[in-house]
Amino acid sequence: MFVNYVRDSVRSSPINLAAGRGLLGIWVVWKTIWYDWIRLVNVPYYEISSSHYAWAVPESVPWLLTVEKWLLIAMVLLFIAGYRIQVTGFVSALILAHFGVIRSILVSSGEASSLFIGSLLILFFTLYAEQDQLSIDGVRRAYRRPPDELTHQIVSTDSDRYKMSAMQLSMWLIAILFFSTGFSKVVDGNGLGFVAPDNLTRLVLVRSYVYPWFDLQLLIVEYPILGVLGGIGTLVLELGLVVSAVTGVGFSVFVLGLIAFTLSNVALLGIFFVDNLFFLGAFFGFDRVVQRLQRDQQLTVAFEPQNHFTLLTVYLIRLLDAGQALTYQTMSSHLEARAQTDGGQTREELNEQNTAVRVTDGETAYQGYEAFVKLLNQFVFFVPIVWIMQLDMIQDFISRSAALDSSPSTETDRNYRQNP
Amino acid sequence: MLDPQIWFLGVMSGLVDTLRPYAAVVLSMTFVWTFLFGLAAVAFGDRKQWLKDGFIAYIFIGLLACNFVLPLAPHPFVSWGHFSEPTTETVTYEELRLVDERGAELKYDSRATLTFDSASMRPVRERVRKEAADGGENETARALIEQASAYRNSVKGQSTVDKMKFPHHGLTSTWDPKTLDQYGEFVGIRLYEMTFVTTPDGTTVTEYEETVVAETFVKDVSVEPHPPRSMLPRSINRSASSEIDHSSSLEQRYPDKITPGMQSTVGNDMILRAEVRADVR
Numbered sequence: 202m203f204v205n206y207v208r209d210s211v212r213s214s215p216i217n218l219a220a221g222r223g224l225l226g227i228w229v230v231w232k233t234i235w236y237d238w239i240r241l242v243n244v245p246y247y248e249i250s251s252s253h254y255a256w257a258v259p260e261s262v263p264w265l266l267t268v269e270k271w272l273l274i275a276m277v278l279l280f281i282a283g284y285r286i287q288v289t290g291f292v293s294a295l296i297l298a299h300f301g302v303i304r305s306i307l308v309s310s311g312e313a314s315s316l317f318i319g320s321l322l323i324l325f326f327t328l329y330a331e332q333d334q335l336s337i338d339g340v341r342r343a344y345r346r347p348p349d350e351l352t353h354q355i356v357s358t359d360s361d362r363y364k365m366s367a368m369q370l371s372m373w374l375i376a377i378l379f380f381s382t383g384f385s386k387v388v389d390g391n392g393l394g395f396v397a398p399d400n401l402t403r404l405v406l407v408r409s410y411v412y413p414w415f416d417l418q419l420l421i422v423e424y425p426i427l428g429v430l431g432g433i434g435t436l437v438l439e440l441g442l443v444v445s446a447v448t449g450v451g452f453s454v455f456v457l458g459l460i461a462f463t464l465s466n467v468a469l470l471g472i473f474f475v476d477n478l479f480f481l482g483a484f485f486g487f488d489r490v491v492q493r494l495q496r497d498q499q500l501t502v503a504f505e506p507q508n509h510f511t512l513l514t515v516y517l518i519r520l521l522d523a524g525q526a527l528t529y530q531t532m533s534s535h536l537e538a539r540a541q542t543d544g545g546q547t548r549e550e551l552n553e554q555n556t557a558v559r560v561t562d563g564e565t566a567y568q569g570y571e572a573f574v575k576l577l578n579q580f581v582f583f584v585p586i587v588w589i590m591q592l593d594m595i596q597d598f599i600s601r602s603a604a605l606d607s608s609p610s611t612e613t614d615r616n617y618r619q620n621p
Numbered sequence: 622m623l624d625p626q627i628w629f630l631g632v633m634s635g636l637v638d639t640l641r642p643y644a645a646v647v648l649s650m651t652f653v654w655t656f657l658f659g660l661a662a663v664a665f666g667d668r669k670q671w672l673k674d675g676f677i678a679y680i681f682i683g684l685l686a687c688n689f690v691l692p693l694a695p696h697p698f699v700s701w702g703h704f705s706e707p708t709t710e711t712v713t714y715e716e717l718r719l720v721d722e723r724g725a726e727l728k729y730d731s732r733a734t735l736t737f738d739s740a741s742m743r744p745v746r747e748r749v750r751k752e753a754a755d756g757g758e759n760e761t762a763r764a765l766i767e768q769a770s771a772y773r774n775s776v777k778g779q780s781t782v783d784k785m786k787f788p789h790h791g792l793t794s795t796w797d798p799k800t801l802d803q804y805g806e807f808v809g810i811r812l813y814e815m816t817f818v819t820t821p822d823g824t825t826v827t828e829y830e831e832t833v834v835a836e837t838f839v840k841d842v843s844v845e846p847h848p849p850r851s852m853l854p855r856s857i858n859r860s861a862s863s864e865i866d867h868s869s870s871l872e873q874r875y876p877d878k879i880t881p882g883m884q885s886t887v888g889n890d891m892i893l894r895a896e897v898r899a900d901v902r
Contacts, residue, residue: 232787240735245764246745253645254652254696291663295656298697302652305696307740312790317697321680327663328673370677374684381688382701394707403708403823410826410853411714411815412793422824471793 202453203484207376207446210369211362212488214523218365219283219335220487222326226281228479229297229319230274236300238266247307257302266303269296280323283336290327294320315476321374322480325367332364335520343516344509352506355519356529368484375480376443379459383439396432398425405469414471421469431465438462456481492524494581501528501561502576503535508557515558518576527579535559570599630692637692651695655679712817715746715834719769720809724844727804729765730796732789733772739789749812753835762810762837770807777801809838815853829853 204217212218242263259265273296279289301316326333333339343351386395394400402425405418421428438458445455463477504515519529530538556568560575567575574590577583589595640647658676666673687694694700717729731739748761777798789795812835818828829852838844 235738235786237735237738241738241740244735244740246734246740246748246761253648255645256649287663291660294659298652298656302696307735307744309741309743310790311701314699314701317699320697321699324659324663324680328659328666328676330663331667373681377681377684377688378699378701382705384689385701385705389705390707395705397707399821399823400707403710403712403819406819406823406826407708407712407714407817410817410829411716412791413854414793425822425824467792471791473788473790473792475788475790 202486203456203481204368204486205446205449205452206365206369206372206484208449208452210365212365213361213363213525214488214491215332215334215339215363215520216488216491216523217486218326218333218363218368220485221365221368221371221483222283222286222333222336223281224479224483225319225322225326226277228476229277229293229323232316232319232476233270233297233300234274236270236304238270238303239263241303241307242266244307252306254302254306257299258306269299272296273300280326283333283338286330286333286336286338287327290323290330294323294327297323311474311476315474315480318374318378318476318480322367322371322483325370325374329366332366334363339520340513340517344513348506348509348512351512351516352531355504355512355516356531356534360525371480372446372484376446379439380443383436386436386439396429396436398429401425401428401432408470412471415468418469431469434458435462456484488523491521491580491582495522495524495526496579496581497526498562498579499526499528500575500579501530501535502572503530503532503559503561505532505557511557514573514576518579521580532557532559570596633690634692648695652697655683655697708823710819710821712819714815714817716813716815717742717746717749717765718811718813719766719804719807720811720836720838720844720847721805722808722842722844723805724847725804726811726847727796727800727807728794729769729810730772730794731791732795733769734765736768736772736775739791746812749810749835749837753812753837759835759837762835763839766807766810766837766839769810772796773801773807808842809836809844811836811847826852 204212242258242260273293276289276293276296280286280293297316298320301313301320304313304316307313330338334343387393389395390397390400402422405421405428408414409418409422421431438455442455442459444450445452460478460481463474463481466472466474502515502518504511506512515529518527556572558569558572558576560567560572562575570590574587577590578587658679662672662676666676683698687698687700718726719729720726729742731742734740734742734745745761745765749759749765752759752761773796776796811833813831814834815831816829817826819826829850831850831853833846
């Protein structure tokens, strides 16, 4: 369910890296877009100047922070899309850390420290931006590559290898932090003081008066054994995540356990460390879900490498093809093979339609526009796009604009569509 | 023989003490240096692998040092320690309570500090305490009352947009319109120190004591001191009904579980609760 990048940071598709980047970006936007910096800087409760980090607060021009906030949002949105990750990622990380410094002056909880964690994770993605293929940067790089090279990568049957150093470093960071919090419980508690039967019971009992919350927490007071078990569970999960990451034993169980632990803090203490859910969620096996959402049919995709649009589209499909369920061929080798197996028909006869992309599912061959529809339809999450593409209105529009275009390939496409 | 752990901690705290006068410079430089190093690693790391490796090593060595060696974590490094100190039989907490014109008290909602965004209450309380000790204008306390009165109106007019906001870290002691309806205008604020003495097994509070450490009222208002509480109510928000008429909120929540004639006061809330539980079982 969760991917252990510490053991193996190479995946057969680039999906997880893009998903991790996206999740992190969404978290930053959701968390920081609400910050009201003018109010924050003007509160009379604090003497910001007494902080060691007073320089971080532009007290005379507080609106600068609002400008900075919207710059951060813009940068993060571009980071999510994967546009110039080195620039947008670095600027995002820097502003996020700056915000972390200012919020830490006013807020001491994990809510502020998570801004620094986010900043470091974004820096990791930025440092290894060149590994990020499923991004605007990745497509731009692919666009600049010689068609032969890209074609070779598409048709290659060796299983793909996408290294994700950013995910590996992020996982180390999170695992070390969890180990540290478990470690501090052991050191401060002189061993097992934290799991002593009275400790969590008392913590919950007194908090139930000072920070009243739902009655559920009183179960621990009534059955202290639950507190002991909970305490042991907490230590095992916090200390064990890094051990599990290194040894590879029960990794998903540990991550799920820590998610459950984060949620149990909501029920028992009324403390909601939402940020943790995003940090842990980034390690989810998104590529396996994409694989599941792929239709179970064997398609062969033949494409014309000289047509740049087709080449890039097929390249993107190949990146999303986590299960490597499709077979990719260049148009010439495909027609060669078909001419041999079909017999009777020559390459020229097969090539009569002269389209840039041809998708076959064993029996039927789809060409041009319909081939793209068929290709996108392979992925369940493209259903809305496929639906729009299949609307009569859109199809008419496409064939009309194809008619205006005098290039021979689109012309024959149109003929094909009218007389299939 | 000197315990190596104590020796080590001694050296580390000695180091921190030595650097303390330069703390602002050292801490700030750590931040600036980290991002300059990061910028170099991002900009030139593709050509000079050692820069990238060096930066990664720096981040992780720094992280390990802040978490396992140094007693503090300069930004942007992070150290996580949550509820690691074991509890003791006697526990002391502090809290701020607003006072309305009838003398009813309501725990301060930290979200009032920044209107739906909260600042940490500990430094706020420290300031209130310090200002009271100095005997001045109690500027912080006055600002808190003003802020609370303004925030109160925003709670009533909370929009769907407010509900889409990033969830709060702390979910307890938050005001809702129903709670606020039970209060008149806030005219003062009190800082309480609350001491709980618990049994060795931590399951029962045997003694509770609270004292007012500081109080501030808006001008020309006099409010009777709050009668001493023998125990705090345990209802969410500690609503006005439990504050004002001293009836436990249990009756409202388990009306059919309260036997007729049962005397309910804030003080025996715990006994009541146990009986309700027994009945439910």
